[in-house]
Amino acid sequence: MTAFADLHHADEPLLLPNAWDHASAAALATGGFRAIGTTSLGVAAAAGVPDGASATRDETLRLALALGTEPFLLSVDAESGFSDDPDEVAEFARELAAVGAVGINLEDGLGSAARHAAKITAVKSAAPGLFVNARTDTYWLRDGDGDGDRRETLDRLDAYQQAGADGVFVPGLTDPAEITTLVGHLDVPLNILYSPTGPTVAHLIDLGVRRISLGSLLYRRALGAALETLADVRAGRPPHGAVPTYADVQAFSGCQSPVGQRETGDTASWRADW
Structure with a gap:
């Protein structure tokens, strides 16, 4: 298990702040955080393009190159991998690992679960040491509809676990009962996006969440x-x-x-x- 993976299984869950450039990452590092993520919204906004449009592959790689040798563990938000081709996503992951990244966040955008699972498998084959955080957008991109969201979320996360994901991410999920259900169902660590209107960090810890991301919150603040x-x-x-x-x-x-x-x-x- 890598040092970054270890942080998901430590006594205290991983609180992951997200940077958008070298200065913001360095500032966050002064707070003693052992790991720092990137935010795709911050990277895209700095480039003047929409987030989630697969338009910032080069900018994302350049940021990883700038941060990969810094004295903290780096996880990169790579949107959907900047391609629908699993082999191209795997090559991008290999490039991230080569410049020092230890983790990658891949979102499904509510596209084909089978295709997303294929991306995860390809990434783990190309860069076995890279921690793959597989994100599903069942609560992020649509209004919640109770049992429907829960069932689809479980099905997608099962597919991603089986494909080799090291952790799974469900942004937009804030209901404590639903979080508890997922924690009890999963074999890998659950990542939740912190929301100022949702459970506190302490509450998320009590619910069994192992990774708490801040996403674009710091950039927007x-x-x-x-x-x-x-x-x-x-x-x-x-x-x-x-x-x-x-x-x-x-x-x-x-x-x-x-x-x-x-x-x-x-x-x-x-x-x-x-």
């Missing part, structure tokens, strides 16, 4: 903070909230700037927020 700061400045108010200094951000890329070191800011306060 960062955009919100930028807009709030602009509104404060425009209104003549001092911006509120913790702010890394220029030198802090330079340090994320291994740089130390004499100019940045002269800037002021409460570095300790924003890091203490962890």
Whole structure:
């Protein structure tokens, strides 16, 4: 079992923050997180293209190349693998592993479960050490309809487990009873997407969830903070909230700037927020 897989079976479940560039990943690493994921929405938005449109293969690989040698374990959100061809998805996974990624998140987009299972099998063959987190979108892309969603979710997750998935991911699922049902049914760790309106992290842990992802939440919060700061400045108010200094951000890329070191800011306060 790899070090990343071990984190799914440790005493404490894996809380996985998601970065969208080198600076955000480096900032998250200062919080002591042993593993960091990427967010496909952040990568796509930075490139000016829609998320989930298989348009960011190159950008995703470049980000993995930038982060794969950093001192944390990297899991990459690869949408649906950027192809319907299992062999092409497997080749992309092999490239991710070659640059240092230890995990890959693959979503089914409610497409063919058999095709998604074939992608999982192909990835495990091409990159056996890569932790495959198989995502189903039964709760993410459609309104819940009770037993129908539950039955389809179980069928899809069974297929993905049998195909070799190391873990499974059901974003959009927040009902504690449904989560408990899945935990009791599965042979692999269950990943749930944290929702501010759903169960707390502590509650998810009590339910048996082994991996809790933040998805695009941090990226969207960062955009919100930028807009709030602009509104404060425009209104003549001092911006509120913790702010890394220029030198802090330079340090994320291994740089130390004499100019940045002269800037002021409460570095300790924003890091203490962890």
